Amino acid sequence: MSYQEAKERYAALGVDTEAALAACADKAVSIHCWQGDDVVGFDNKDGGAGNGIQTTGNYPGRARNFEELKADFLQAVRLIPGKKRINLHACYAVFTEAHPWVDRDQITYDHFAPWVAFAKEHGFGIDFNPTIFSHPMVKEGLTLSSPDETVRRFWIAHCIACRRIAERMGAELNDQVLNNVWIPDGFKDVPADRLGPRMRLKAALDEIFAEPCPHVIDSVESKFFAIGVESYTTGSNEFYMSYAARHPGVYNLLDAGHFHPSEYISDKIPALLCFFDKVPLHVTRPVNWDSDHVVNYTDEIREICKEIVRCGALDKVLVGLDFFDASINRVAAWVIGTRAFEQALLNALLQPDEELKRLQDTGAFTKKMMLMEQAKIMPFSDVWAEYCRREGVPADESWFAEVQRYEDEVQSKRG
Numbered sequence: 175m176s177y178q179e180a181k182e183r184y185a186a187l188g189v190d191t192e193a194a195l196a197a198c199a200d201k202a203v204s205i206h207c208w209q210g211d212d213v214v215g216f217d218n219k220d221g222g223a224g225n226g227i228q229t230t231g232n233y234p235g236r237a238r239n240f241e242e243l244k245a246d247f248l249q250a251v252r253l254i255p256g257k258k259r260i261n262l263h264a265c266y267a268v269f270t271e272a273h274p275w276v277d278r279d280q281i282t283y284d285h286f287a288p289w290v291a292f293a294k295e296h297g298f299g300i301d302f303n304p305t306i307f308s309h310p311m312v313k314e315g316l317t318l319s320s321p322d323e324t325v326r327r328f329w330i331a332h333c334i335a336c337r338r339i340a341e342r343m344g345a346e347l348n349d350q351v352l353n354n355v356w357i358p359d360g361f362k363d364v365p366a367d368r369l370g371p372r373m374r375l376k377a378a379l380d381e382i383f384a385e386p387c388p389h390v391i392d393s394v395e396s397k398f399f400a401i402g403v404e405s406y407t408t409g410s411n412e413f414y415m416s417y418a419a420r421h422p423g424v425y426n427l428l429d430a431g432h433f434h435p436s437e438y439i440s441d442k443i444p445a446l447l448c449f450f451d452k453v454p455l456h457v458t459r460p461v462n463w464d465s466d467h468v469v470n471y472t473d474e475i476r477e478i479c480k481e482i483v484r485c486g487a488l489d490k491v492l493v494g495l496d497f498f499d500a501s502i503n504r505v506a507a508w509v510i511g512t513r514a515f516e517q518a519l520l521n522a523l524l525q526p527d528e529e530l531k532r533l534q535d536t537g538a539f540t541k542k543m544m545l546m547e548q549a550k551i552m553p554f555s556d557v558w559a560e561y562c563r564r565e566g567v568p569a570d571e572s573w574f575a576e577v578q579r580y581e582d583e584v585q586s587k588r589g
């Protein structure tokens with residue numbers, strides 16, 4: 175079917191495909207730099223991801239430095255439609271002769287100026303994250319909630335440094351930068367004290383967020399459990415939700431992989447929108463105990479996007495991706511995951527929402543079910559093809575040949 179025919183079919187359901195295409199192209203997605211190098215970063219050459227973060231797989235061709243990571247990122251985004259931001263972690267500080275290595279509590283904007291230049295050159299926004307893992311100052315699995323004052327002070331200093339860096343990035347880009355705090359703190363086995371670590375974390379956050387930073391949107395990312403942290407997570411959802419409710423300007427970031435497997439963040443988005451003007455997300459695909467598989471075009475990703483659209487919250491929900499797979503080509507991982515999100519977003523924008531809401535509100539549940547089912551078999555792929563054509567990226571699987579060529583010519587030559 176041609177786009178013109180598809181447009182008419184959607185119009186018959188009351189859906190304006192032109193409005194959907196424009197809204198999809200305008201919604202920025204923050205693409206995480208850490209898929210490109212298995213969350214290794216540049217500040218600890220001999221180390222890999224650890225102390226709360228783990229990647230599995232050893233597919234060849236990982237980006238090993240700033241130049242390679244930038245090149246791989248650009249290769250990926252050439253094949254992805256829509257507006258992009260780049261989500262950076264503090265461990266991706268760029269150390270040079272002029273600005274040599276310093277530990278994480280000492281980093282400054284200078285270490286990120288090269289990323290800002292890169293973002294400006296390509297029209298990307300930036301988001302930021304303190305890196306509170308893969309470091310010897312994670313002691314007994316604890317950071318901001320540690321009973322050791324030295325440990326807490328180190329990470330508080332790091333988080334304050336990161337907020338200042340994010341503030342400067344925002345000022346340079348004339349934008350707001352999401353600065354997201356995630357810590358791995360928790361216990362493998364039944365804790366003897368659940369309150370103490372949370373009170374220490376609360377006090378640490380108060381210090382971290384004390385300075386006004388008008389270009390920063392602050393968020394705290396909750397989690398339910400992790401490998402080795404099965405019994406207790408200091409930064410639980412209740413903890414951060416309450417913290418955010420009490421601290422205007424701080425938001426609870428929902429990671430799709432950080433809840434009990436039967437809980438879905440699609441249902442949490444409208445709940446939070448009743449109380450918060452922003453809802454930051456980490457879009458990922460949890461599989462059993464792993465929270466970070468590459469996003470695919472699943473029921474839940476479609477439902478997340480439907481909630482963003484149905485709630486009229488395209489400008490309130492801040493979408494960041496968070497997956498890392500070291501067992502497949504990393505550029506392909508970025509492309510597959512981000513295109514899946516874009517597809518889900520466009521699909522959500524093509525739902526007959528007004529009519530579906532009217533049917534729900536008038537108790538016409540039979541017709542609502544019929545229409546929801548019908549919407550699933552509309553000619554979506556023709557509108558997707560038109561979206562990709564307008565964005566100048568391949569609509570079909572032909573993008574993969576480009577990734578294969580890049581792997582053969584560039585990534586496979588890396589030692």
Ligand SMILES: C[C@H](O)[C@H](O)[C@@H](O)C(=O)CO
Nearest residue numbers: 208303356395429465496
């Ligand atoms: C690298 C990220 O900060 C990390 O994935 C975090 O967001 C997370 O989700 C940990 O499970």
Ligand SMILES: [Mn+2]
Nearest residue numbers: 395429456496
């Ligand atoms: Mn996350």
